[in-house]
Amino acid sequence: MTARIIDGKVIAAELRGRVADEVARVKREHNLVPGLAVVLVGNDPASEVYVRSKHTQTQAAGMASFEHKLPADVSQADLLGLVARLNRDPAVHGILVQLPLPKGLNTEAVINAIDPAKDVDGLHPNNAGRLAGGFEALSPCTPLGSIILTKSVHASLEGMNAIVIGRSNLVGRPLVQLLLNENATVTIAHSRSRDLPGLVKRADLVYAAVGKPEMVRGDWLKPGATVIDIGINRIPKDDGKTRLVGDVAYQEALDVAGAITPVPGGVGQMTVACLLVNTLRAACAIAGLPKPAV
Numbered sequence: 155m156t157a158r159i160i161d162g163k164v165i166a167a168e169l170r171g172r173v174a175d176e177v178a179r180v181k182r183e184h185n186l187v188p189g190l191a192v193v194l195v196g197n198d199p200a201s202e203v204y205v206r207s208k209h210t211q212t213q214a215a216g217m218a219s220f221e222h223k224l225p226a227d228v229s230q231a232d233l234l235g236l237v238a239r240l241n242r243d244p245a246v247h248g249i250l251v252q253l254p255l256p257k258g259l260n261t262e263a264v265i266n267a268i269d270p271a272k273d274v275d276g277l278h279p280n281n282a283g284r285l286a287g288g289f290e291a292l293s294p295c296t297p298l299g300s301i302i303l304t305k306s307v308h309a310s311l312e313g314m315n316a317i318v319i320g321r322s323n324l325v326g327r328p329l330v331q332l333l334l335n336e337n338a339t340v341t342i343a344h345s346r347s348r349d350l351p352g353l354v355k356r357a358d359l360v361y362a363a364v365g366k367p368e369m370v371r372g373d374w375l376k377p378g379a380t381v382i383d384i385g386i387n388r389i390p391k392d393d394g395k396t397r398l399v400g401d402v403a404y405q406e407a408l409d410v411a412g413a414i415t416p417v418p419g420g421v422g423q424m425t426v427a428c429l430l431v432n433t434l435r436a437a438c439a440i441a442g443l444p445k446p447a448v
């Protein structure tokens with residue numbers, strides 16, 4: 155058996171197209187241009203690549219994009235000052251501070267300073283708490299994208315056994331909440347879990363978000379399982395360059411899984427597309443408009 159490959163590129167492009175249609179509509183009907191501000195502190199090369207991609211795709215969807223680059227040695231007060239200005243700026247509906255922040259800055263204080271209505275990362279405690287309470291909230295983009303990819307295979311996740319490997323605030327924890335909202339039965343596994351292969355074996359849906367290259371092996375999987383690989387690991391090649399691999403041993407998994415996301419070309423594509431969705435939703439909510447149709 156060879157697994158069906160879940161094409162994140164195609165699904166993300168389709169989603170971006172629907173966002174662009176809705177952006178055009180709110181512009182036409184309400185003279186509203188959703189705006190996203192991205193703050194990048196320092197010059198981590200991977201973060202610079204993500205931020206450039208966010209900028210390009212935001213503009214391509216017809217939204218306003220505001221980039222703020224600050225030096226790695228910016229003071230906490232100056233960073234908080236920028237966040238306060240963006241909170242007040244009526245052209246800005248979404249604020250994303252690229253993580254991780256350089257050492258010396260207090261990430262928690264920065265996240266807490268973002269207006270929850272503009273928190274398109276869904277990281278502010280108001281949004282994280284609302285999500286955990288089962289209330290409507292802006293939710294983190296990578297978990298949202300992971301759910302959309304799963305639903306491209308399974309129309310309903312009700313009653314399915316899901317395992318989320320990893321418990322980060324950005325991915326694992328919010329993903330668990332979204333899966334609960336879909337009525338899945340969720341196991342949360344992490345670095346201290348016992349018998350991880352045994353836990354994975356029972357799962358119909360496997361979400362790997364640990365940041366360990368190819369940690370989940372093919373023979374851990376239940377035959378026919380749907381595998382969503384959220385890891386993006388850069389590993390060195392013989393020629394001195396690097397290649398990207400996920401948290402799942404892809405070639406092994408292909409023979410066992412029913413469906414699987416590749417790395418690259420899977421979840422990564424969805425994250426920015428969902429950021430555009432969140433920015434559009436935030437803009438409509440702030441303007442008092444009904445929820446957009448995406």
Ligand code: GUN
Binds near residue numbers: 250253425
């Ligand atoms: N770094 C890697 N992914 C993300 C993300 O989704 N949001 C933020 N703010 N930083 C990230």
